[in-house]
Amino acid sequence: MNSIKLFFSQRKLWTFGRSRHTSPLLKDLGGCGRSFSSSYCPKVCIVGSGPAGFYTAQHIIKARQDVEVDIYERLPVPFGLVRFGVAPDHPEVKNVINTFTQTAKHLRCSFYGNVNVGMDVSVSELQQAYHAVVLSYGAGGNRCIGVPGEDLAGVYSAKDFVGWYNGLPSCQELSPDLSSDTAVILGQGNVALDVARILLSPLDILKKTDITQPALEALAESRVRRVLIVGRRGPMQVACTIKELREMVNLPGTRPEMVAADFQGVTEALKGLPRPRKRLTELMLKTALEVPGETEQERRRNASRSWGFRFFRSPVEVLAEPNHNRVAGIRLAVNQLEGSGDGAQPVLTGEMEDVSCGMVISSIGYKSLPIDSSVPFDSRKAIVPNSMGRVLQATALYCSGWLKTGPTGVIATTMNNSFDTVKSLLEDMDSGTLDVSAPKTGSESIRTLLDKRGVKLITFSDWEKIDNIETARGAACGKPREKLLTVEEMLKVART
Template sequence: MWNQSSRCANFIIKRQPGLGGQAGLRRWLSAPRLCVVGGGPAGFYTAQHLLKHHDRAQVDIYEKLPVPFGLVRFGVAPDHPEVKNVINTFTQTARSERCSYYGNVAVGKDVTVGELQQAYHAVVLSYGAEDNRVLGIPGENLAGVHSARAFVGWYNGLPENQHLKPDLSCETALVLGHGNVALDVARILLSPLDLLRRTDITASSLAALACSKVKRVWLVGRRGPLQVAFTIKELREMINLPGARPVLDPADFTGLGNAVKDAPRPRKRLTELMIKTALEKPAEKTEAAAAREWGLRFQRSPQEVLPTADGTRARGVRMALTRLEGSGDSAKAVPTGEVEELECGLVLSSIGYRSLPLEPALPFDPQHGVIPNSSGRVLGAPGLYCSGWVKRGPTGVIITTMNDSFDTAQSVLEDLQAGVLDVSAPREGFGAVGSILRSRGVRPVSFSDWEKIDAVEVARGKAAGKPREKIVDPEEMLQVIGH
């Protein structure tokens, strides 16, 4: 087992007689060149652990976009700036003399995984979940229906979502899903503008929200209150949102007080807060002040997005009412045969993210949307590893990704120590990859280039009274750094 507390390679070798004398010593002391694909939390945490626990490892991080940090930049809600503080840790990692960042490089297109494997002793795939799960129901492609992932990308400045133009001219929006992302999008839709103006939300989405007519958001789930996936912090934030009133039906919570007595504490507290909110009678003054409202609807499964008379837009969703079979997290929602229609002009589907294969030849499990692996070691592909959502599926928070990425990095370190990864022959790393990219007309963006983009964004934000004003066009990002 890799000894994390030992800083001296010679000490570890003495403890490992199987390393093969001087040949083993040379192999261990030659500098491993390691490559991480993906500049989000999983990629940076993997790099951080490798650099911290191997004094000679050199790690190169490749990212498709010019800008780093993945979901910390593009997924975290703009009114949650404290979650973005991990960027400071990632910046320290990127500034290490043994770490290099290469943005604006699409692995699988600009350079293949096979070419990376020729240039590095090990390659870790940490590129996350770049797609969303589909509903698979009629009307899903009507105007007014979007994935929550695309909506989040729109207000957070993800380049691929900047032309989304969600229709905010309706009064009622429907969010399908009961997770934290569902609460995020509902909160952004109903937040007072003066709160949003002080965040790093994009200028264009802020302008669109300023004209929004949405005053009611229903969050709909297939299962019951005991199966919601959001956490108490996000629920409390939603309940306390200024100018918005929670509408929860007490009948949905009948008998649940007893059912959660023996539940784990987080589930118990969450359910108790929902029950308390459902039973509370809002003061008249508060109710009058709350021009907007939101609510949770349970045991409803979407069957069809209903079109307007001209067949072009969404006007509502037909729901199958469900009953639960089983209990707790494993409870299944089964249609009862009854249906109801909910009117709305905007439908946001928040039923999960999905990873995609980088290249057709790479091992990939399409059913679960992950790369088949054992502790991050890609099955059937020696020297190839994975971490983050593409390893375990799109679940958990940043700390989950951190622990998961450390676990994968540990597997790489163990394989280096055991000689599974042969580092006796040096690899060229970016020396080889850079030549390939030049020949294909690709100009990578360095971390110091990113810091120039960062400085421009912060300066523009300061002028507008915001933490930053994100540049949303990759071409403009490249212009800023003189590419």
């Protein structure tokens, strides 16, 4: 009995004293933990279970032995863009799910899926139940091209197209028209190259991935044989990385189709480039200008599909078929650059170029959307205004990931971004700026509230039922998994 009193005495003193150091007794017993009276624990709520949300949770749990973390997710399934954004033929990138799973199963972490924050529960209600709320729900909106004709049939956002072949429930009705020979992708980042690669990949490659069966069947009937990847600036400003470019160069059954004039003066500028940019540019130059060896020449001659960058081009108008409401082509303005390096800006020359195509995919970036009127939002930058993750003009409210910075970088970038936000949160705990002295109800009151509103929570163990079904279905056809494609299917399996 005395040891139990000592435990709670030390725990209360340490928690309320905001010390950076963990009581050895508390640490041995796993910190606060769900098995003890949780009123003594600081409680943090994270909205969004993508990379930003899980990295935020992971760092909080590692840094403080007394904090409980609850993650709320709109969908019944976790992992956000790792599940729905990473290309199916990049399974190694998805290995981070193993780390996220360890976090979700931690004694001081809980996952609650099928909760639409802003609709099912307000941010203000979360703030009443938790000492701090971290918004990490990412960038779920599309950036508009901003030209006439972008609403024509046959024009798609890369976000929706990626969501379609990756099994995002909201994108399963997309049914992209793949009946034309040529597709044009606007944007030259990694997502643009992912889309081009999926459109042109041999089915034998895709069949071994977790691409959805409906997408696989549609691609089997696809008539797309040529993909042009269009950018406003030049080869030295291209936004993709060398890994994605190398995958395009080596993609079986395809050949590159470049315009030599686009590379004028690039060779002379190589010396002054940083090493990553230099290697990327050298590969582009080699692909576009060098005469390949005999083996590569033969491979290219036998290729039935082609892809290529088109630089110094800006979309002006999506052209429609006569008397039809669908895409027939795209009009591009020809640019020249003013300035150099990453700061170079495109300037119109007055010259125009029309490209015939039956599909236009806009890959010019995602954007975050506001989810609750009580949360400050910068609609121009499409972010929550913040200072080092602290939401401006708000108390005990933080943000991480793309909602904090805009849609930039890769998963590793998001990890560092999230860690920086956690650093701010912990500093505020330690300084007393964030008051954790008063007990908070956390998930207990939120679960009661959601139950009254008819919202059925999905726990991580419920997700594991979905995971088991998906992997079993995948194994039956030689794939890592076959995803459930509707929220209704997910909920049915989770509640079985």
